[in-house]
Amino acid sequence: MLPLPELTPENTAFWTGGEHGELRIAMCEDCAHAIHPPQLLCPKCHSQRVTPRAADGTGTIYTFTVNHQPWIPGMDVPFVLAVVDVEGAPGVRVTSRLYGAEPDAVRIGQRVRVGFEASGDVWIPVWHASEGETA
Amino acid sequence: MSALARAAISGVGMSDIGRNTNRPAILHLAEAADRALERAGLTRADIDGIATYPGKAENSPGMSPLGTGEVRNALGLQTRWHSAVPDGPAQMAPIMVAAMAVMTGQARHVLCFRALTESSSQTAGRRASIAGAGKAQIGGWMSWLASVGALSASNWAGWMAQRYFHEFGMTREHLGMVATGERQFAMMNPMAVMQKPLTMEDYLGARMISTPLCLFDCDVPIDGAAVVIVSAADAARDCRLPPIRIEAMGSALRSQETWDQRADLTTMGSHDSAADMWSRTDIKPHEIDVLGLYDGFSIFVPMWLEAMGLCGHGEAKDFIAEGNIGPGGRYPVNTGGGQMSGGRLHGFGLLHEVCLQLWGQAGERQLKDPKVGACGMGGGFIAGSMLLRRD
Numbered sequence: 001m002l003p004l005p006e007l008t009p010e011n012t013a014f015w016t017g018g019e020h021g022e023l024r025i026a027m028c029e030d031c032a033h034a035i036h037p038p039q040l041l042c043p044k045c046h047s048q049r050v051t052p053r054a055a056d057g058t059g060t061i062y063t064f065t066v067n068h069q070p071w072i073p074g075m076d077v078p079f080v081l082a083v084v085d086v087e088g089a090p091g092v093r094v095t096s097r098l099y100g101a102e103p104d105a106v107r108i109g110q111r112v113r114v115g116f117e118a119s120g121d122v123w124i125p126v127w128h129a130s131e132g133e134t135a
Numbered sequence: 136m137s138a139l140a141r142a143a144i145s146g147v148g149m150s151d152i153g154r155n156t157n158r159p160a161i162l163h164l165a166e167a168a169d170r171a172l173e174r175a176g177l178t179r180a181d182i183d184g185i186a187t188y189p190g191k192a193e194n195s196p197g198m199s200p201l202g203t204g205e206v207r208n209a210l211g212l213q214t215r216w217h218s219a220v221p222d223g224p225a226q227m228a229p230i231m232v233a234a235m236a237v238m239t240g241q242a243r244h245v246l247c248f249r250a251l252t253e254s255s256s257q258t259a260g261r262r263a264s265i266a267g268a269g270k271a272q273i274g275g276w277m278s279w280l281a282s283v284g285a286l287s288a289s290n291w292a293g294w295m296a297q298r299y300f301h302e303f304g305m306t307r308e309h310l311g312m313v314a315t316g317e318r319q320f321a322m323m324n325p326m327a328v329m330q331k332p333l334t335m336e337d338y339l340g341a342r343m344i345s346t347p348l349c350l351f352d353c354d355v356p357i358d359g360a361a362v363v364i365v366s367a368a369d370a371a372r373d374c375r376l377p378p379i380r381i382e383a384m385g386s387a388l389r390s391q392e393t394w395d396q397r398a399d400l401t402t403m404g405s406h407d408s409a410a411d412m413w414s415r416t417d418i419k420p421h422e423i424d425v426l427g428l429y430d431g432f433s434i435f436v437p438m439w440l441e442a443m444g445l446c447g448h449g450e451a452k453d454f455i456a457e458g459n460i461g462p463g464g465r466y467p468v469n470t471g472g473g474q475m476s477g478g479r480l481h482g483f484g485l486l487h488e489v490c491l492q493l494w495g496q497a498g499e500r501q502l503k504d505p506k507v508g509a510c511g512m513g514g515g516f517i518a519g520s521m522l523l524r525r526d
Binding site: 001002003004005006008011036037062063064065066067068069071072075078079081083091092093095096097103108122124125126 | 285
């Protein structure tokens with residue numbers, strides 16, 4: 001069983017947006033800076049008007065790794081972890097499991113779309129390979 | 136002379152490290168301390184400061200079983216200054232704060248230590264170095280990794296390596312050269328835990344841990360301790376060995392506390408901290424004679440080489456292939472075998488080795504009269520850099 005994130009005022013929107021099918025990214029209302037991991041303050045313009053906004057839920061694989069080692073009992077391997085540049089949120093990457101692609105077939109630059117896995121009181125965003133698409 | 140050169144390293148010591156020693160951490164620590172004191176020509180009574188990273192920590196089995204209090208108690212130290220630094224320039228933090236302490240007169244001789252019992256802890260059925268292992272919930276930067284299944288630093292280093300391979304055409308063979316080169320050094324170091332030959336064939340045939348990193352791209356959990364004594368330069372002059380001056384150090388960080396958000400993941404905090412270090416000295420990279428570079432994972436070594444300015448961005452693969460960093464190379468790295476073949480003493484072992492080289496005490500693997508050493512500790516978003524020179 002993976003540890004679940006402790007919910008905070010900063011991260012609750014991110015970890016619960018999946019209930020509504022939304023990948024929610026903290027955005028500054030004043031300078032439009034995308035902030036991840038989410039914060040209550042904009043590090044760029046110092047504004048406190050930071051609001052979670054639904055991204056369109058697609059992205060591009062910046063990098064990835066195929067994990068082969070079962071680190072905890074019951075961990076099914078291998079699986080892919082993808083570090084994804086999130087569409088519509090410049091500079092923001094969301095890292096999670098990638099489904100729908102053979103580990104040997106995963107490529108940097110591959111397009112992916114978000115999905116969610118409910119666990120406890122959170123919805124963990126995960127990535128799904130979008131067939132045949134490359135950025 | 137730089138202002139920092141008023142701080143010096145006067146002694147280093149390492150315990151007999153091993154795997155599954157089942158030896159209490161404090162006995163490893165006492166052995167390392169006594170060896171460092173002997174080397175420095177000091178006694179426990181001379182030690183008036185103590186520092187460690189990260190302090191006693193229960194978050195991962197055997198990761199840091201001792202705090203300053205237990206070591207003060209056990210060794211009977213009377214201190215004027217003490218510090219444990221969980222939040223600082225990586226594993227180098229206690230050396231750095233100790234240098235500042237002796238320069239500001241808080242202490243004369245600071246015992247800096249790092250003890251680990253990860254090997255025995257793992258044998259007891261608890262896996263070490265797993266983010267949030269055994270916890271139902273996790274906070275802080277690790278939560279962004281552990282909650283999605285990236286439990287091990289090998290995953291985080293793995294995706295950095297994957298990107299580096301993609302951009303610069305590095306291959307597993309290049310990382311294999313790092314691993315096999317360190318093993319060659321280890322076989323000249325009786326203190327190193329891995330003593331069997333490691334061929335490129337062995338390396339390429341090893342099982343994957345997190346692509347493109349295999350078993351031999353990872354450092355080895357051990358039981359052991361290392362001590363570095365940081366002294367005020369004037370006090371160090373009275374010690375047994377010529378002082379090793381701390382010429383410059385760098386702690387800069389220019390990205391967030393994450394393993395995935397840095398704009399360019401083919402660089403690390405190492406690049407920020409090393410640039411900071413070079414801005415504080417007249418010594419140039421080409422003057423380095425020996426290096427200790429953090430090798431928790433092999434991919435960190437090429438990144439640190441570039442961070443230290445020994446080659447350009449993306450050039451480390453060729454720099455390594457040309458034989459620069461292994462035995463007989465112009466810029467030997469981790470001559471004691473590093474953490475991948477010597478054992479994971481969390482950076483302290485690497486600094487220990489650089490000091491032995493500068494003092495001419497490195498036995499069979501001794502380099503010819505090195506005078507300038509560089510040490511870089513940390514991977515990912517944290518890093519500390521230090522330039523050392525023998526008087």
